[in-house]
Amino acid sequence: MKSIYKTFIVVILLTSISSCDKEFIDPINISDPEVEGSVDNLIRLINGIQQRYSTDRAGAIYNTVTASGLTADELRLINPGNLAEAELTNGGNEISINNGIVRNLWGELMLVRREALTVLESADAAASDEAEANSLKAYALFYRALANGSLIQFFEQVPLATEKEAQFNTRAEVLADVITDLNTALGYVQAGISSSVSGGVFQSVDLENSIQALLARYHLMAGNYPEAINAAGAVDLSVQSTWTYDAAVPNPISETYGTNNVVEAKNDEFGLPDDLLPDPADERINFYVTIANDPSTNEDAFFAVGFFxxxxxxxxxxxxxxxxxxxxxxxxxxxxxxxxxxxxxxVLTKTAAEDAFGLGANLPAYSGAATQEAVLEEIYRNRRIELFMTGMSLEDSRRFDRPGPTDPDAERNRNFYPYPDTERDNNPNTPADPAI
Incomplete structure (x- = not known):
């Protein structure tokens, strides 16, 4: 992959996140010598990585949610003049190699990875002791794992090496690497995060619970079922771990969708087929979507609420x-x-009051057939509702073997995305694009 991620200008930006003033370095405008010998600058870089991942229309949050939602039928296109979103709505071979969302998905997550590597490679030399170094590494490993795990949800293969003309790795290899990073990070966290590090990073992300949650997610994707159960069981469900925003750094979904000119919730069916539609009494429907006037048509339509x-x-x-x-x-x-x-x-019987985020179905317990097929189908239904607009719908559609783009009654219009031209033009080892 082309080494385009560093310049020789250092820019330290100040921002207010929630109630805390924290400094962060814009990851696109750093040079390694400026951070290698400074714990404070490595902390600022960690904060910059979080900003890069979670903010702006170019960032991973916007692009994972929008790409997955359009490909798996959660979202509707309002203005076809948004060409990248229009291509994803059409799917199939309509998605070009210079699609802006696909480019941003790839490029921004690669940038997160590259700067996480800078922290990893610099921590030992910069830190005053092993605990401080390992604390820096814990955050870096978390973000590198999150980046690689997100990439493999949308692309068939991903290069794990951060170098020119990197070889691509298979899905199984990437997931194994993600899990290794998370386990290493968890060990560092459980040994104790140094206050000299934790006091400087953004506090909204609960690191230990988030690591366990990602371990559960990626073990499931890898088919490591006992490990997924154990990791999910280790998460404290009463704790909120969030990406936070303010007036200067707004929620990227709300900010973009709120223009009424890009995309929005398609309806209150969560991309589900007719035989799996939500129970009308499901209280998660009103949590996530509402009906309001659509200025583009002057008619009532559905709009995302919830976290957006x-x-x-x-x-x-x-x-x-x-x-x-x-x-x-x-x-x-x-x-x-x-x-x-x-x-x-x-999940079915959980009320809003029992959930850390106020998200509850408040439905009766499961009463269907006690068979693997029937229970998995009900789990899929509830994943699509509970995890609406989390960027998981495309991954779930594939994993549950729902009808794909070449099947009758297709529930997704693409399986994996083509590799962006920004990678292919600079890396001769880029694999052939998937057919769809």
């Missing part, structure tokens, strides 16, 4: 319900149906 109703809304790093549904699915795939139903009921 206001520019100041926090976006969860993970949802408590995802952990319960990971446990349910992992049990079901091992044909432990009683345990799967118990975990599923934890």
């Amino acid at each position: 109703d206001d520019n100041l809304d926090d976006i969860p790093v993970y949802l408590p319900g995802e952990m319960s549904l990971i446990r349910a699915e992992a049990f079901a795939r091992q044909n432990q149906i009683t345990e799967a139903i118990s975990a599923l009921d934890g």
Whole structure:
């Protein structure tokens, strides 16, 4: 991959996140000598990595949510003049190699990875002791794992090496690497994060619970079901771990969708087929979507609310319900149906008051057939509702083997995205694009 991620200008930006003033370095405008010998600058770089991942229309949050939502039928296009979003809405071979969302998905996540590597390679020399170095590494490993895990949800292969003309790695290799990074990070966290590091980083992300949540997510994707169950069970479901915003750094989904000129929630069906539609009594429907006047048509239409109703809304790093549904699915795939139903009921019967984010279905317990097929289908239904606009819908559609782009009654219009021209033009090892 082309080494385009560093310049020789250092820019330190000041921002106010939630109630704390923190400094961060813009990751696009740094040089390694400026950070290698400074713990303070490495901390600022970690904060810059978080900003790069979670903010702006170019960032990962906007592009994972929008890409997945358009490809898996959660979202509707308002203005076809937004060419990147229009291509994703059409899907199939309509998605070009210079699609802006695909480019940003790839490029921004590669940037997160590259700057996480800078922290990893600089921590030992900069830190005053091993605990401080390992604390820096814990944050860097978390973000590198998050970047690689996000990439492999949208692309068939990803290069793990950060170098020119890097070889690409398979999905299994990438997931194994992600899990290794997270386990190493977890060890550092459990040994104790140095206050000299934790006092300088943005506090909204609960590191230990977020690492466990990502371990549960990626173990599930890798088919490591006992490990997924254990990791999900280790997450404290009462804790909020979030990306936070303010007037200067707004929620990127709310800010963009709120223009009424890009995309929005398609309806209150969450991209589900007719035989899996939500129960009308499901209270998550009103949590996530509302009906209002659409200025583009002057007619009533659906709009996303939930975590995207206001520019100041926090976006969860993970949802408590995802952990319960990971446990349910992992049990079901091992044909432990009683345990799967118990975990599923934890989501179905959960009330808003019982959830850290106020998200509850408040429905009766599962009463369907106690078979693997039926329980997995109900888990899929609830993942699409509970995890609406989290960027997980495309991954879920594939993993549950829902009808794909060449099947009758397709539920997604693409399986994986083409590699962006920014990678292909600079790396001769870029694989052939998937057919769809």
